[in-house]
Each structure stands twice: as structure tokens, then as C-alpha cells.
Amino acid sequence: MQKHHAFLFALLITILIAANISIIKILSTNNNLEKVKISRIIDGDTFELEDGRKVRLANINTPEKNQPNYILPIQFLSQFQNSTVDLEILGAEKYGRILGRIYTIDNDYLNLELVKQGLASKFLVHEDELKSFAQAEEQAIKQEKGIWKKSQYFNCFKSEINAKDEIVTITNQCDKLNINDFLLKDESTKYLKFKNIIINNQLIIHSNEGENNETDIFWNSKTNIWNNDRDSLYLFDKEENLAHYKTYGY
Numbered sequence: 001m002q003k004h005h006a007f008l009f010a011l012l013i014t015i016l017i018a019a020n021i022s023i024i025k026i027l028s029t030n031n032n033l034e035k036v037k038i039s040r041i042i043d044g045d046t047f048e049l050e051d052g053r054k055v056r057l058a059n060i061n062t063p064e065k066n067q068p069n070y071i072l073p074i075q076f077l078s079q080f081q082n083s084t085v086d087l088e089i090l091g092a093e094k095y096g097r098i099l100g101r102i103y104t105i106d107n108d109y110l111n112l113e114l115v116k117q118g119l120a121s122k123f124l125v126h127e128d129e130l131k132s133f134a135q136a137e138e139q140a141i142k143q144e145k146g147i148w149k150k151s152q153y154f155n156c157f158k159s160e161i162n163a164k165d166e167i168v169t170i171t172n173q174c175d176k177l178n179i180n181d182f183l184l185k186d187e188s189t190k191y192l193k194f195k196n197i198i199i200n201n202q203l204i205i206h207s208n209e210g211e212n213n214e215t216d217i218f219w220n221s222k223t224n225i226w227n228n229d230r231d232s233l234y235l236f237d238k239e240e241n242l243a244h245y246k247t248y249g250y
Contacts, residue, residue, distance in 0.1 A: 033086040033103070041081055044073030045120060046097065049087075054097040057111045058090050059133055061123035064189050068240030069147035073119040080104065090126075112136055118146025121232065122250075123187045130230075134250040141245065151241035153177065159233055159246045163226040166207035168233065170244070172199045179203075181238035186231055192219050 037050040044062025048054050062073040086103040093099045102110040114120040115133055118140035122133040141148045156174035161167075168184075178198050184205065185191035192205070194217070203217060207225040210218035219225060230249020237243045 032088050034089065035084055036087045037084050038080050038082065041074055041077045044070070044077065045114070047077065047081075055087065055100050055102070056093050056095075056097040057114070057120075058099050058101055059111050059122060059125045059129060060114055060120040061187055061189070062114070062120045063147065064191075067185070067191060068183060068236045072146055073114060076114065076117060076119050080110070085110070116140060116145075118143070118148045120147075121187055121234070130250055134247065138247075141242065147242075149241045151237040151239070151243040153237060153243045154241075157235065157244035159235075159244060161226055161231070161233060161246060161248060163228045163231065163248070166224055166226060168205040168226070170199065170203045170205065170235070172201060172203070176200050179237075182243065183236045185234050185236075186225055186227075190221070190225050192217075 036053075036055075038047050039050045040048040042048060042054065043065070045057045045060055046054060063070040084105065087098075088101040088103070090099045090101065104110055112129075112132060115122060115136040116139070122137050125133045140146065144150050153174065156172055156177065158171045158173065160169045162169075176198060178196075179194045180196055182194045182197075183191055184194070197203070197217065200214075202215060204215055205217045205219060207219045207221045209220045210216070212218060227249075230247075232247040233245060234242065235244040
């Protein structure tokens with residue numbers, strides 16, 4: 001009986017400690033929140049506050065102006081224009097904008113909601129949020145939400161990414177295919193638009209400089225494309241539908 005009581009007492013203490021830690025964490029998080037008003041939507045992941053500050057949403061990336069489905073996340077964010085939200089400031093990014101998390105009046109985590117709705121891809125995700133953002137994106141792709149409408153060629157491709165050597169190998173499992181105006185991109189804003197390229201069996205894409213031939217394409221990038229720790233490859237067809245994707249490191 002004494003052992004049983006000791007076990008119950010230890011379990012009670014453990015629960016109380018865990019509860020206290022959770023309460024402290026919640027209070028700590030709430031203390032970092034600032035009530036702000038969104039005055040202008042700049043693009044799918046950036047907006048301006050009433051006081052003039054610009055906020056870049058953390059953990060996500062939305063299509064650039066010259067990329068497929070650019071307008072979709074902007075349309076979604078427009079419903080929050082002139083609305084008051086909670087801002088959690090994480091710091092500043094390289095362009096001087098605030099990097100932050102946004103919570104709506106209904107306590108929805110807007111950064112993650114954009115991914116769940118298929119309007120953004122995961123990007124430079126904080127370590128403690130890797131799983132939630134990766135799962136949200138995978139589910140959105142499965143359900144073909146937002147920017148993830150699948151191409152008629154979706155089952156045609158396989159890919160291997162050698163991030164260290166900056167080489168991507170794309171294998172075509174269908175008939176010979178002209179991928180003119182297909183767009184290949186990473187999680188960030190880097191993209192390659194194919195011009196007059198026909199893929200028979202394999203196509204090897206090099207990030208560095210070189211001369212294209214029937215099997216090798218050179219991105220001619222001055223910087224590396226693929227992160228060594230984690231990144232994603234997305235291939236869109238000329239109708240802006242998702243033809244293939246591959247994620248590593250999550």
C-alpha cells in the first residue's frame with residue numbers, strides 16, 4: 001500500500017510540475033505578443049502595419065510576382081487588411097522587415113494556416129516547428145489545395161537531390177516530354193524556367209555554370225541553390241500546376 005501511495009504521490013507531483021511549465025510557457029508566449037493593425041498587404045507573406053512597420057511572416061514562402069499562383073495567397077491575406085491581430089516578433093530579416101508569427105482574433109496561427117490552405121510552402125522553419133509545417137504542406141499537396149493543384153504529369157517524375165554537389169537528377173517515367181516553360185524552384189525565391197527542353201529518360205540539373213546539352217542543364221547560379229540540411233524541390237508545368245515535388249531533411 002505504501003508503494004502504491006508513493007507512486008500516486010510521485011505521479012501527482014509530475015503532473016503539477018508539467019502543468020506549471022505549460023502555464024509558464026503560455027504566459028511567456030503571451031507576454032511576447034503585441035496587438036497590431038494590418039494596413040496594407042504587400043504580397044503573399046508580407047504586409048505593412050498601421051504604424052508603417054513591415055512584417056515578413058516566418059517559416060513560410062509564397063510565390064513571387066513572376067511565379068505560378070502569385071495572386072492566391074494575396075487574396076487570402078486581403079481578408080485581414082484593416083484587422084487587428086497579435087504579432088510575435090522573432091527578430092529582423094536581411095531586408096530590415098520584422099520577422100514574426102501572426103495570430104488572428106480567433107487565435108489561428110496565420111503562418112501555419114497559409115501552409116494548411118496550400119497557399120505557401122514551408123521555408124526556413126524554426127526547429128521546434130519543423131514537423132507541423134512539413135505535415136501541413138504534405139497534407140495540402142495530397143488534397144490539391146491552393147497552389148498545389150496537380151499536373152497531368154504528376155506521376156511522371158522521380159528526382160534525386162545531391163545538395164553537397166548541387167546536382168538534381170530528374171527521371172521521366174512517361175513518354176518523351178517537352179517541358180518548355182516548366183518551372184523548377186526550391187523553398188526560397190530561386191527558380192529555373194526551362195526553355196525548349198525535351199526530357200527522354202533523365203535530365204541532370206547543375207546549379208553552377210556550363211553549356212546545356214541533351215542530358216545536362218546548367219542553372220548558371222552565382223550561389224548555391226540547395227541547402228545541405230533541408231530543402232524542397234517543386235516542379236510546375238506551363239499551366240502552373242504541380243508536376244513533381246521532393247522534400248529532404250524534415
